[in-house]
Amino acid sequence: MAVFGIGYGVRAGTSPAGRGRSTRVERAITVTDGTATQTIPASGTIEPATERTATFATSGAVNTVSVAIGQSVSAGQQLATLETAPLAAAVAQAQAQLASAQTKLSTDEAAGATSTTINADNAAVSAANYSLSIAQANLGDATLRAPVAGTVVAVTLTPGLQVSGTVNAAGAAPGITIISPNSWLVEAEVSDASIAGVTVGEQASIIPQGSTTNVYGTVSSVGLVASVSGGVASFPVTIAITGSPSGLYTGLPANISLTTRVQTNVIEIPILAVHSLTSHPYVIVEKGKTKTKAPVTLGSVIGADVIVSHGLSVGTRILERIPSFAKSLGVPGGKARGGGKRGGGLGGI
Numbered sequence: 001m002a003v004f005g006i007g008y009g010v011r012a013g014t015s016p017a018g019r020g021r022s023t024r025v026e027r028a029i030t031v032t033d034g035t036a037t038q039t040i041p042a043s044g045t046i047e048p049a050t051e052r053t054a055t056f057a058t059s060g061a062v063n064t065v066s067v068a069i070g071q072s073v074s075a076g077q078q079l080a081t082l083e084t085a086p087l088a089a090a091v092a093q094a095q096a097q098l099a100s101a102q103t104k105l106s107t108d109e110a111a112g113a114t115s116t117t118i119n120a121d122n123a124a125v126s127a128a129n130y131s132l133s134i135a136q137a138n139l140g141d142a143t144l145r146a147p148v149a150g151t152v153v154a155v156t157l158t159p160g161l162q163v164s165g166t167v168n169a170a171g172a173a174p175g176i177t178i179i180s181p182n183s184w185l186v187e188a189e190v191s192d193a194s195i196a197g198v199t200v201g202e203q204a205s206i207i208p209q210g211s212t213t214n215v216y217g218t219v220s221s222v223g224l225v226a227s228v229s230g231g232v233a234s235f236p237v238t239i240a241i242t243g244s245p246s247g248l249y250t251g252l253p254a255n256i257s258l259t260t261r262v263q264t265n266v267i268e269i270p271i272l273a274v275h276s277l278t279s280h281p282y283v284i285v286e287k288g289k290t291k292t293k294a295p296v297t298l299g300s301v302i303g304a305d306v307i308v309s310h311g312l313s314v315g316t317r318i319l320e321r322i323p324s325f326a327k328s329l330g331v332p333g334g335k336a337r338g339g340g341k342r343g344g345g346l347g348g349i
Helices: 086-111 115-140 324-329
Strands: 005-007 026-030 033-048 052-056 060-065 078-082 143-145 150-155 175-179 184-192 203-210 215-224 228-230 232-241 252-270 281-287 290-295 299-301 305-310 317-321
Touching: 033 203, 033 232, 033 299, 052 143, 086 115, 203 232, 232 290, 252 299, 252 317, 299 324
Parallel strands: none
Antiparallel strands: 005 026, 026 317, 033 184, 033 252, 052 175, 060 078, 078 143, 150 175, 184 232, 203 215, 203 252, 215 232, 228 232, 252 305, 281 290, 281 317, 299 305
8 A cells, every 4th residue: 555654743723712622633644655455355264275085986895094194195105905805706707707708709600600699699798898897997996096195184994894986875985085285275255245356366365363474375266156144145266375385274264355456656545634525525735834625536445545546746745634532542643654455445446
């Protein structure tokens, strides 16, 4: 945002009765230019960028489980195995059926059998070949391997457990879940009132729960279907976290600030420096002991400030009103206001 050099002037008027009652408190600020940043607040949950659950593709009883939660694995590494005896027996049986079908085909061809018989023999050989390929694939599937490199975060397989090779009634088959330990994203929710300002590629500042250090990311997707809770509609927004920051965990809540607009070399002044804000806005310009009204054209409201698109130039001194509550707290003099990012932008330039 724009940073202002400020000198404070407390101006006290007296009532007509001369009782010394303060009627106006102001401070003088020097207009400078800077960068105005509009942001949208959001909340979300940190999740791994990659999460895969490896499950057996064939039926059988679990024989061994080779990994534990927290263990790092490489892609293709063995995770678990099934009892192979029944599967090997199925392969042997399929091989025998194929050999029998091939023998019958050869015998019938040598005997000059009819084309109908030969065709039937060929069909039997094809079926036996298919059965053998399925049996061999099932035997190969008796070894469960890691689909990606990462860290094991869940193991629901135990020796002796019967698996079916299909999704169970609960919607998930027993398996081993692996996540990417150094690549993260945030699944956020943005209200329907703010979602129009969010687009893919925008920058985000993220503060994980329990942390005082920001991590950063980029909006990678904006959902089109809202969820409604308590009468408020929210849209899903996915943010890819930049780099590999430490201290992040699956399911960790986070507060998010989405940067929706950045304007450079703009003049941004406190709203309390503007008079007649909604009709014919103007500011009080101070030049020596002279004060004059200067009409201004306003742009976006950003927090407690407003951007001035026309009517002010850098170096101009203007007066800002000090609210009564600020006076009661004691406004310090001789200090410049701190610059930074402001949220809750409204309106447009």
